[in-house]
Amino acid sequence: MSSRAFVILLPFLVIAAFWVMARYEARTVHDPTHKSYWERNGMVLGIMFIVLVALWTLFLVTLPYLYMVVESFHPRLPPTKRFGPEDYLTLEQYKSLFVSPVDKEWNTTHLYAFFYTIVVSSAVTFLNLCICYPLAYFMAQAGTVQQVRLLMLGLIVPYWVNEILRAFSIRLLLAAKGLINQGLMGAGLTDAPIDFLGNNTGMWVGLSYANLLIMMFPLYNAIESLDKNQIEAARDLGAPWWKIHRDVVIPYAKPGIASGCTMVFMLAAGSLAAPLFLGGPNTLWFTAIVYDFFFQAFNWPRGSAYAFLLLAACITFVMVMLRLFKVKLGEAIR
Amino acid sequence: MSAGVDLDGVTVRFGNFTAVNNANLAIRGGEFFSFLGPSGCGKTTILRTVSGFLDPSAGKVKIGGQDMAGIGPNKRPTALIFQNLALFPLMTVSENIAYGLRVRGMDKATRRKKAEELLDLIALSGQGDKLVSELSGGQKQRVAIARALAVEPQVLLLDEPLSALDLKLRQHMRNELRSIQQRVGITFIYITHDQGEALTMSDRIAVMSDGVIEQVADGKTVYDEPETAFVASFVGENNPFPGKVSKASKDEAVVDTAFGKLKGRNPRGLKAGDKAILFVRPESFKLGKGGEGTTLESPVKNVAFEGNMTHVFLKGAAKKDITLTVGRHVGGKVPEQGEKATVHYADGLGLVLPEGKMARE
Numbered sequence: 001m002s003s004r005a006f007v008i009l010l011p012f013l014v015i016a017a018f019w020v021m022a023r024y025e026a027r028t029v030h031d032p033t034h035k036s037y038w039e040r041n042g043m044v045l046g047i048m049f050i051v052l053v054a055l056w057t058l059f060l061v062t063l064p065y066l067y068m069v070v071e072s073f074h075p076r077l078p079p080t081k082r083f084g085p086e087d088y089l090t091l092e093q094y095k096s097l098f099v100s101p102v103d104k105e106w107n108t109t110h111l112y113a114f115f116y117t118i119v120v121s122s123a124v125t126f127l128n129l130c131i132c133y134p135l136a137y138f139m140a141q142a143g144t145v146q147q148v149r150l151l152m153l154g155l156i157v158p159y160w161v162n163e164i165l166r167a168f169s170i171r172l173l174l175a176a177k178g179l180i181n182q183g184l185m186g187a188g189l190t191d192a193p194i195d196f197l198g199n200n201t202g203m204w205v206g207l208s209y210a211n212l213l214i215m216m217f218p219l220y221n222a223i224e225s226l227d228k229n230q231i232e233a234a235r236d237l238g239a240p241w242w243k244i245h246r247d248v249v250i251p252y253a254k255p256g257i258a259s260g261c262t263m264v265f266m267l268a269a270g271s272l273a274a275p276l277f278l279g280g281p282n283t284l285w286f287t288a289i290v291y292d293f294f295f296q297a298f299n300w301p302r303g304s305a306y307a308f309l310l311l312a313a314c315i316t317f318v319m320v321m322l323r324l325f326k327v328k329l330g331e332a333i334r
Numbered sequence: 335m336s337a338g339v340d341l342d343g344v345t346v347r348f349g350n351f352t353a354v355n356n357a358n359l360a361i362r363g364g365e366f367f368s369f370l371g372p373s374g375c376g377k378t379t380i381l382r383t384v385s386g387f388l389d390p391s392a393g394k395v396k397i398g399g400q401d402m403a404g405i406g407p408n409k410r411p412t413a414l415i416f417q418n419l420a421l422f423p424l425m426t427v428s429e430n431i432a433y434g435l436r437v438r439g440m441d442k443a444t445r446r447k448k449a450e451e452l453l454d455l456i457a458l459s460g461q462g463d464k465l466v467s468e469l470s471g472g473q474k475q476r477v478a479i480a481r482a483l484a485v486e487p488q489v490l491l492l493d494e495p496l497s498a499l500d501l502k503l504r505q506h507m508r509n510e511l512r513s514i515q516q517r518v519g520i521t522f523i524y525i526t527h528d529q530g531e532a533l534t535m536s537d538r539i540a541v542m543s544d545g546v547i548e549q550v551a552d553g554k555t556v557y558d559e560p561e562t563a564f565v566a567s568f569v570g571e572n573n574p575f576p577g578k579v580s581k582a583s584k585d586e587a588v589v590d591t592a593f594g595k596l597k598g599r600n601p602r603g604l605k606a607g608d609k610a611i612l613f614v615r616p617e618s619f620k621l622g623k624g625g626e627g628t629t630l631e632s633p634v635k636n637v638a639f640e641g642n643m644t645h646v647f648l649k650g651a652a653k654k655d656i657t658l659t660v661g662r663h664v665g666g667k668v669p670e671q672g673e674k675a676t677v678h679y680a681d682g683l684g685l686v687l688p689e690g691k692m693a694r695e
């Protein structure tokens with residue numbers, strides 16, 4: 001069975017799986033009054049629900065990904081040669097990230113971009129945590145209702161503007177003749193304009209800013225549910241403010257911190273606009289390489305292989321970090 | 335070591351609202367002192383001012399004679415026990431108890447030893463490695479006390495810590511708290527709206543109402559010799575008979591009430607013509623006509639049998655009934671509903687106080 005035929009057959013397997021789940025659901029519940037799936041919904045509606053859910057997950061979630069997975073294990077071929085003798089399963093697309101298929105040398109450019117992307121994404125995640133934690137703490141525990149409302153508005157309103165527009169406005173601010181450089185030179189702090197875009201300041205600002213809210217809300221939610229008395233109790237027992245945070249607030253907010261960090265890291269590693277518009281000319285962001293393979297080189301197999309390698313690396317990285325900080329996965333995605 | 339706490343004209347305002355108005359008080363070292371009052375009377379505000387979470391708008395808080403202005407809660411020789419205890423849920427019992435020592439930089443072995451000593455004190459030896467959530471309500475209570483005692487405070491502040499417990503446990507914890515206080519010998523300042531707690535545990539009680547300290551005295555005095563109408567009506571049951579003083583001497587006064595002329599002691603020295611309220615405790619009433627004392631009559635509205643005693647409710651002048659309690663083996667027939675009852679009280683048990691604000695029912 002060819003790999004592509006497998007992808008086509010899969011929908012029916014999934015529908016069958018849903019069917020079996022619905023059929024046997026009642027047996028796992030040890031409650032005599034519990035009505036089975038079919039008793040609750042009737043035959044017609046029951047079938048419809050299963051088919052609709054199955055198709056939705058399949059066509060919109062599972063199949064596109066699966067198609068990419070299958071694609072990444074095939075060589076790049078013109079449409080006429082597909083399903084022909086040259087169309088075989090291969091790992092060469094994955095290998096190409098490490099060894100360049102052209103000169104058989106180490107593919108340093110892409111490997112560098114790969115690790116650069118992961119390192120910068122983690123750094124951006126940490127930066128966002130440093131920015132958001134005090135803000136979230138203030139909003140959740142210290143601020144008055146009025147202050148919190150204003151802050152919240154100030155945080156949310158910029159996100160009404162779309163991402164590309166926001167990236168360009170940051171570009172305008174940081175450009176050689178932009179507002180910030182004009183201001184710096186006007187104040188006499190610098191003679192020549194600072195190349196904020198070339199030295200990647202723009203990219204850092206853009207990446208952090210784009211994901212600020214993603215960090216903010218899990219943190220705010222976690223800290224907000226902390227009983228104020230706990231903070232006061234620690235203070236009353238003699239703890240200075242930083243020990244209160246170390247021993248009481250941060251351990252309590254850890255699931256929120258973990259979930260915020262996970263999301264920001266994943267989104268930063270997968271972002272395209274900020275590094276593309278705000279990065280320096282020598283900065284190669286891995287997602288941009290993937291984008292080029294898909295839309296410039298029309299090399300879908302290699303592009304999807306790259307994308308999956310990045311995904312796998314990111315998931316591994318997140319898992320390791322969660323383990324390191326002793327957070328259960330269930331807590332982080334709550 | 336224990337230190338006294340002095341409040342010198344302490345006033346606390348929140349915007350236009352005055353939570354505590356000019357409180358002057360000297361709490362002696364080693365004393366079990368209670369603030370008693372209905373919710374919203376400012377007693378918690380006083381506690382938070384002493385612990386340092388609030389700054390007085392005017393006046394001074396002194397602990398052990400030292401002015402506490404500008405000294406934060408983490409630097410004061412006080413420890414606070416919160417109403418909801420505020421134990422740290424992510425720490426074990428031992429870690430909770432030793433937290434105050436940890437932030438003071440005490441090493442692990444000493445901390446452990448100290449935590450074990452305290453676990454012995456609160457009769458929870460060997461349970462140090464449990465999580466707080468694994469303990470029962472009364473055990474949590476004791477852990478909170480141990481955590482506060484670990485930092486060796488000179489003053490322990492307790493903010494209604496027993497209010498979440500059920501009745502039996504509450505009564506047990508009262509004895510426990512009292513005995514812990516006597517063992518460690520430090521000053522306890524206890525906040526409560528439960529007069530039973532205040533009366534059974536305290537050396538002295540301050541009764542508060544609307545931010546004002548109405549009376550400071552030991553429990554017996556507060557109960558027998560209330561100084562204001564509020565204290566008389568808030569501490570224990572009391573039957574008020576408002577009216578006008580018709581005759582007064584140094585010791586006695588006669589008040590003209592809806593039930594006729596009633597006699598009582600006159601400690602505040604009221605004069606004829608003053609508006610006054612005469613208070614008679616339910617247990618001071620006796621059935622039948624009294625020879626020496628004052629007698630009054632009213633129809634019985636309701637009778638409630640409560641085992642060791644029976645409450646009889648007579649129709650009062652206003653909405654409020656006149657309550658009397660009849661002990662089990664006093665003799666005499668308890669009147670029934672609808673009958674007209676004749677009751678009397680010894681003159682020494684009536685108390686005439688100037689008219690004033692009463693406790694809400």
